[in-house]
Amino acid sequence: MGRTLPRRALAGLTTVVMLAALLLATGLTSTARAAVPATIPLKISNNSGRGEPVYVYVVGTLLSTGQQGWADAGGTFHPWPAGGNPPTPAPDASIPGPAAGQSATIRIPKLSGRIYFSYGQKLVFKLTTGGLVQPAVQNPSDPNRNILFNWAEYTLNDAGLWFNSTQVDMFSVPYAVGVQRADGSTASTGRLKPGGYRGFFNALRGQPGGWSNLIQTRSDGTVLRALSPLYGLETGALPATAMDDYINRVWSKYSTSTLTVTPFADQPSVKYYGRVSGDVMHFTNSAGAVVTSFQKPDSASVFGCFKKLDAPNDSVRGPISRTLCAGFNRSTLLVNSQQPDTGSASFYQDAVTNHYARGIHAQMADGKAYAFAFDDVGHHESLVHDGNPAQAYLTLDPLD
Incomplete structure (x- = not known):
């Protein structure tokens, strides 16, 4: 990607790792720790209907050492060799995937990474002195720009498996993820409704304001993907002011009223109170002390959930920022001063909203997706988890 890890991976998967570490430290996952093997099977089913060969890659970071590398079909981890400046070609880490209508099973090791x-x-992967350079298709010169591809994210550790689909960086060829539990039951997510793939692109094309410019098409007419709004801003596909009107209205509202944030569902007594003074929203705790403040964000800060809405992995600013980010992207901050708004009925109802995220959620069979960095606020994310997984699933779905 021209960078080592995406914002969502850093935010979401790091949180997963912290939670797993906490559970292990308190002894709550002793059974899972004994049961989760070094690798688990991943069944890949190709229901795409496409005739081209499929290539699969398992790349990530060892949680125990922070070492980056890749895994082969048997689940053996291979550290990347040293990179260079300019970047040097990475070893061929591809695994032959199943042909259309067939399935194949590989093994995935304990990593935090991507499939x-x-x-x-x-795909073309290169190595710098800082590690793996992943595809960055918002860059016109990226060698992967004209390749049809996608990825899922996973963390497997002693606390179990977290496996999710993601559209934080782009929306592309559809797939679903799943897990089989030790008792034989299964859970899956990430599947589009019938016609949802084309439906999303048609909706984006019909949305005024430059949203159709997010779509990238190959010279042969193949629709490759839609970039996320953040990359739309960075490439000029979307105007830099895309969310400004909504941001201005939020700042105006909370200059005369209070925004209440209850960031932890299991701690309803922990509340923070936001009021705007000039270009700054100050949050106080129940004792009236200021605990953190946010400069008025721009559209990039909203779409990327970073910069002026930075969310460190702490117990105060990060949780408040996550809530603000979700409220801005879903356009719920004007209709509900009690955040987070966990019910989806009021999401994306304002004319100024994250229409990319709106369109993705509208086309998901279960309504769940990772369409922006903190789409897990209120549990609207496309994630499966099990503390003792017997098997994982990745299903490549048709482009209809």
Whole structure:
């Protein structure tokens, strides 16, 4: 990606790791710790209907050492060799995927990382002195720009498996993720409704304001993907002011009223109170002490959930920022001064909203997705988890 890890991976997967570490430290996962093996099977089913060969990659970071590398089909971890400046070619980490209508099972090791899959061509990975350079298709010169591909994210550790689909960086070829529990039951998420793939792109094309410019098409007419709004801003596909009107209205509202944030569902007594003074929203605790403050965000801060809405992995600013980010992207801050708004009925109802995220959620069979960095606020994310997974699933779905 021209960078080592995406914002969502750093935010979401790091939180997962912290939670797992906490559970292990308190002894709450002793059974899972004994039961979760070094690798688990991942069944990949190709229901895409496409005739091209599929290539699969398992890349990530060892949680125990922070070492980056890749895994082969048997689940053996291989550290990346030293990179260079300019970047040097990475070893071929591709695993042959199943043909259309077939399935194949590989093993995935204990990592925090990604499972890439591409159609027709192998992906190009390179190594810098700082580690793996992943695809950055918002860059016109990226060698992967004209390849049809996507990825899922996972963390497997002693506390179990977290496996999710993601559209934080882009919306592309559809897939679903799943897990089989030790008792034989299964859970899955990430699947589009019938016609949802084309439905999303049609909705984006019909949305005024430059949203159709997010769509990238290959010279042969193949629709490759839609970039996230953040990348739309960075490439000029979307105007830099895309969310400004909504941001201005939020700042105006809370200059005369109070925004209450209750960031932890299991701690309803922990509340923070936001009021705007000039270009700054100050949050106080129940004792009236200021605990953190936010400069008025711009559209990039909203879409990326960073910069002026930075969310460190702490117990105060991060949880408040996550809540603000979700409220801005879902456009719920004007209709509900009690945040987070966990019910989806009021999401994306304002004319100024994250129409990319709105369109993705509208096309998901279960309504769940990771369409922006903190889409897990209120549990609207496309995630499966089990503390003692017997098997994971990745299903490549048709582009209809």
